[in-house]
Amino acid sequence: MATTNAPSPDFSKGDGLVPAIAQDAETGDVLMLAYMNAESYAETLATGRAVYYSRSRNKLWRKGEESGNVQEVKAIFFDCDADTILLKVRQIGGAACHEGYASCFFRQVTPEGLKVIAERVFDPQEVYKKK
Amino acid sequence: MATTNAPSPDFSKGDGLVPAIAQDAETGDVLMLAYMNAESYAETLATGRAVYYSRSRNKLWRKGEESGNVQEVKAIFFDCDADTILLKVRQIGGAACHEGYASCFFRQVTPEGLKVIAERVFDPQEVYKKK
Numbered sequence: 001m002a003t004t005n006a007p008s009p010d011f012s013k014g015d016g017l018v019p020a021i022a023q024d025a026e027t028g029d030v031l032m033l034a035y036m037n038a039e040s041y042a043e044t045l046a047t048g049r050a051v052y053y054s055r056s057r058n059k060l061w062r063k064g065e066e067s068g069n070v071q072e073v074k075a076i077f078f079d080c081d082a083d084t085i086l087l088k089v090r091q092i093g094g095a096a097c098h099e100g101y102a103s104c105f106f107r108q109v110t111p112e113g114l115k116v117i118a119e120r121v122f123d124p125q126e127v128y129k130k131k
Numbered sequence: 132m133a134t135t136n137a138p139s140p141d142f143s144k145g146d147g148l149v150p151a152i153a154q155d156a157e158t159g160d161v162l163m164l165a166y167m168n169a170e171s172y173a174e175t176l177a178t179g180r181a182v183y184y185s186r187s188r189n190k191l192w193r194k195g196e197e198s199g200n201v202q203e204v205k206a207i208f209f210d211c212d213a214d215t216i217l218l219k220v221r222q223i224g225g226a227a228c229h230e231g232y233a234s235c236f237f238r239q240v241t242p243e244g245l246k247v248i249a250e251r252v253f254d255p256q257e258v259y260k261k262k
Contacts, residue, residue: 007245013186019150021161028159030152033215045240055144077236078245080228084164086236097211105208105217109176114138114209 006045010082011038017053018083022096024103025074025088031096032104034061036085048073050087067127069093095121098128137176141213142169148184149214153227155234156205156219162227163235165192167216179204181218198258200224226252229259 009018017035024031034052036044040060043051050071054061064070071089078085097104099120106118140149148166155162165183167175171191174182181202185192195201202220209216228235230251237249 007240019164021152021164023161030154030161030217033150033152033164033210076240077248078238078240079164079235080230080232080237081235084235086161099211101211104210104212104215106211107209109138109207109209117208 009085013083018085020085022071022087022089025090029103030105069095100124140216144214149216151216153202153218153220156221160234200226231255
């Protein structure tokens with residue numbers, strides 16, 4: 001995905017960050033939402049792998065750097081205001097969520113409260129071992 | 132969608148706002164991303180129609196209140212951190228975007244720049260007539 005004169009999202013609204021939605025390129029499932037700054041967006045373009053910016057850790061977050069569950073970026077879209085990014089990705093390992101689910105949206109709001117509507121793909125304690 | 136003791140998203144991180152992704156319940160297309168505050172979330176639950184909070188207008192945004200293109204909410208999901216909402220919706224009028232496209236993500240990043248990859252469903256100038 002070599003891009004010259006690559007169009008840039010509008011990073012001005014959210015303190016230099018824009019939300020980025022990762023959607024499974026094959027199934028259409030929404031996997032997660034994270035944030036990108038200009039540097040992570042540029043690295044995503046350059047490498048073809050999703051790189052976010054972690055608001056809690058205040059640094060680049062190369063998705064999968066610990067778990068191995070990287071996201072291969074198949075296509076990138078901007079919304080009408082260019083302040084949200086949509087990535088269509090191939091999720092290596094089959095799970096985007098650090099809790100071991102394919103999608104981070106594994107809980108549905110129901111009249112009885114939040115209900116888990118998916119099965120775990122991996123055991124987080126195995127994947128994120130304390131070192 | 133009457134909910135008692137409805138679980139609440141974590142509104143503490145983003146100045147009282149959380150991003151909400153609207154996904155077409157039938158096609159799986161990601162339609163748009165907007166923001167919700169506690170009031171708009173509660174009204175969404177109570178009415179079964181998507182209500183957002185407009186950051187530019189600083190007020191509740193009852194999606195479709197001007198265009199008629201309301202979103203009927205079929206299901207609501209929280210992500211693992213409860214700070215992003217996913218709505219599965221039926222988009223009345225067939226277009227979520229104020230520019231007349233089915234999805235706000237109608238532009239793809241390509242080596243030649245942004246490329247429009249969808250057809251307009253409606254003409255914005257007809258729908259949003261100056262009064």
